[in-house]
Amino acid sequence: xxxxxxxxxxxxxxxxxxxxxxxxxxxxxxxxxxxxxxxxxxxxxxxxxxxxxxxxxxxxxxxxxxxxxxxxxxxxxxxxxxxxxxxxxxxxxxxxxxxxxxxxxxxxxxxxxxxxxxxxxxxxxxxxxxxxxxxxxxxxxxxxxxxxxxxxxxxxxxxxxxxxxxxxxxxxxxxxxxxxxxxxxxxxxxxxxxxxxxxxxxxxxxxxxxxxxxxxxxxxxxxxxxxxxxxxxxxxxxxxxxxxxxxxxxxxxxxxxxxxxxxxxxxxxxxxxxxxxxxxxxxxxxxxxxxxxxxxxxxxxxxxxxxxxxxxxxxxxxxxxxxxxxxxxxxxxxxxxxxxxxxxxxxxxxxxxxxxxxxxxxxxxxxxx
Ligand SMILES: *Cc1c(COP(=O)(O)O)cnc(C)c1O
Numbered sequence: 001x002x003x004x005x006x007x008x009x010x011x012x013x014x015x016x017x018x019x020x021x022x023x024x025x026x027x028x029x030x031x032x033x034x035x036x037x038x039x040x041x042x043x044x045x046x047x048x049x050x051x052x053x054x055x056x057x058x059x060x061x062x063x064x065x066x067x068x069x070x071x072x073x074x075x076x077x078x079x080x081x082x083x084x085x086x087x088x089x090x091x092x093x094x095x096x097x098x099x100x101x102x103x104x105x106x107x108x109x110x111x112x113x114x115x116x117x118x119x120x121x122x123x124x125x126x127x128x129x130x131x132x133x134x135x136x137x138x139x140x141x142x143x144x145x146x147x148x149x150x151x152x153x154x155x156x157x158x159x160x161x162x163x164x165x166x167x168x169x170x171x172x173x174x175x176x177x178x179x180x181x182x183x184x185x186x187x188x189x190x191x192x193x194x195x196x197x198x199x200x201x202x203x204x205x206x207x208x209x210x211x212x213x214x215x216x217x218x219x220x221x222x223x224x225x226x227x228x229x230x231x232x233x234x235x236x237x238x239x240x241x242x243x244x245x246x247x248x249x250x251x252x253x254x255x256x257x258x259x260x261x262x263x264x265x266x267x268x269x270x271x272x273x274x275x276x277x278x279x280x281x282x283x284x285x286x287x288x289x290x291x292x293x294x295x296x297x298x299x300x301x302x303x304x305x306x307x308x309x310x311x312x313x314x315x316x317x318x319x320x321x322x323x324x325x326x327x328x329x330x331x332x333x334x335x336x337x338x339x340x341x342x343x344x345x346x347x348x349x350x351x352x353x354x355x356x357x358x359x360x361x362x363x364x365x366x367x368x369x
Contacts, residue, residue, distance in 0.1 A: 012106075017125045020118055023333045030329040034353040037333040038229070039164070039194075039305050042350040043279060045227035045262070046272040052265035053231070056258040064257035071255065074264040075235055079207065087243045088263075090254045092193060092221040092234025097123045098246045099156065099217065103187050104129035109153040113141050115166055115338050117191065120158040129155070139166040139299050139307070143178045150182065157182065160191040161206075162198060165335045165345040167301025171202035172209075179209055179216055187242070190218045194303035196225035196273055197280055203302070207237060214239045224304060225276050226266045231259040280304045283348045290358045294365045307335070309343045318342045321364055328360045 023037030068088040076083040089095035100123040104110055110124035114136040124131045132154070134145040141159055150157075157178075162169040179188055188209075195205035206218035217238035223229035233255065236243075255263075266272075287306055288298050299307040310318045322334055322344055330353070333345040346357060 011128060013125055013128055017122055018337075020122060021337070024326075024331050027326045027329050027331055030327065033329045033331060034349055034356065035331050036347040036349050036353060036357070037331045037345075039224055039303075039347045040229055041225060041227040041276055041280075041304065042348070042353065043227060043276050046266050046269040048269045048272075049226070049228060049262040049266035053258045053262040056261040059257065062257065064253050064255060064260055066252050068255045068260050071233070071260045071263045071267075072235075074267045078267050078270065079237075081207070081237060085210070085237055085240060085243060087236045087238065087246055087250075088255050088260075089219075089234040089236065089250070090259075091223060091232040092191065092219040092236070093119055094232075094250075094254060095219050095234050095236045095246070096120065096158070096189070096191070097126065098250055099187060099189060099242075100124055100127040100129070101249060102245045103155050107153060108155040109151060110156040110158065111146055111149050111154060112158050113146070113163075115139060115163065115340065116141075116158060117160050117164050118337060124156070124158075136166075138168075140168040141170050143170065143174045146178060147181050150186070154183070154186050156187045156189060158189045158191065160193065161203075162194045162301070162303040164193065164303065165305070165333065165338050165340070166299050166307055167194075167303040167305055168299060169198060169200065169203055169302050171200075172204040173202065175204070175206070175209060179213060182215070184215055186215060188216045190216065192218050193221045193224055195220065197277055197304050198302045199277070199281060200302060210237050210239065214241065217242055222263050222266060225273055225280075226263075227276070228259075228262060228266060231256075231262055233259050233263045280348050283351070283354050287346070287348065287354055287358065291361065294358075294362055294367055296361070296365070305345050305347045307340065307343050307345050308332075309340075312342065316365070318344050321361065324364045325357065325360055328356070330357050330360060332357075 027033050072083040072086045104127040106128040108129040109132045111132050112120045121131045134149045190206035192205035209216045219236045222233035297309040
């Protein structure tokens with residue numbers, strides 16, 4: 001046999017994907033670095049999670065429980081859910097990918113929003129489908145714009161609530177309106193990675209919407225408020241048919257044993273999460289106020305990060321601020337790829353890091369803080 005091409009060729013569309021670029025972590029030549037580029041918690045995980053992780057290290061020769069029962073049961077108990085409707089993933093990123101793998105194929109469309117999390121686009125394209133990007137309003141997801149983009153080809157809608165990198169949220173009344181108007185076969189994915197931080201009466205992560213409908217799923221993560229990003233733990237609350245479909249294609253041992261043990265211990269320690277949220281929300285307010293006082297515009301955030309907009313003036317743009325802050329050891333996230341060429345995203349850090357950024361930006365803006 002003879003073939004025209006002499007090397008393996010990826011499916012059409014794969015090489016059109018721009019690989020995900022994680023937040024920077026180094027500031028060359030700076031001794032002390034504060035990484036505020038990946039929305040990691042400054043408080044680390046619960047000590048109980050660390051203890052469980054160490055204990056799990058004593059049995060690394062054993063395969064993990066492929067159903068992650070200990071973790072699913074702990075999540076179910078804390079949130080008042082049926083464990084049969086919970087599926088865990090190697091980070092919620094894995095679950096986002098599995099949803100695309102299962103519900104999308106060539107010719108299908110997945111709706112994402114203007115400033116949406118880049119993983120959605122990557123996974124839609126990875127499944128051979130077409131991402132359809134809709135506009136946002138004031139850096140906030142616009143339900144009407146999503147509905148206007150629905151076609152016969154639409155199979156999935158991705159919405160982060162709160163959203164990253166904007167930190168804005170959509171009230172539950174709007175999410176209900178979206179669900180009610182979507183065709184019943186379209187999967188509505190509510191990515192609630194930052195739900196723990198939100199203290200607003202009109203916000204819901206999506207539990208009730210999932211319980212009441214067959215086409216809504218909610219994804220969550222242990223990477224943010226729980227401080228376990230290194231272990232890669234996500235979970236999904238979904239209708240039984242969705243859990244069943246994803247269970248058929250996922251890796252049989254997609255969560256490792258130390259992750260299952262540490263995750264279960266972490267979710268049981270809700271007192272720790274309360275303290276983490278308290279620290280975050282205190283500093284979210286203080287940082288917003290301080291940065292606005294410096295003349296910077298900040299998008300109102302309910303998450304653990306802030307989107308800071310810089311003046312359209314040479315020497316004062318986001319790029320300049322990024323270089324200045326990095327030279328001082330403060331690493332923020334450039335968000336050009338998210339449609340914000342002149343903004344930086346800052347994760348809420350320790351008190352020391354937060355005060356340091358305020359002081360450095362005061363100097364950068366020419367006004368002492
Ligand atoms: C951080 C983040 C996640 C979490 O991803 P993991 O794979 O669970 O670490 C998911 N969605 C959004 C929007 C995020 O910002």
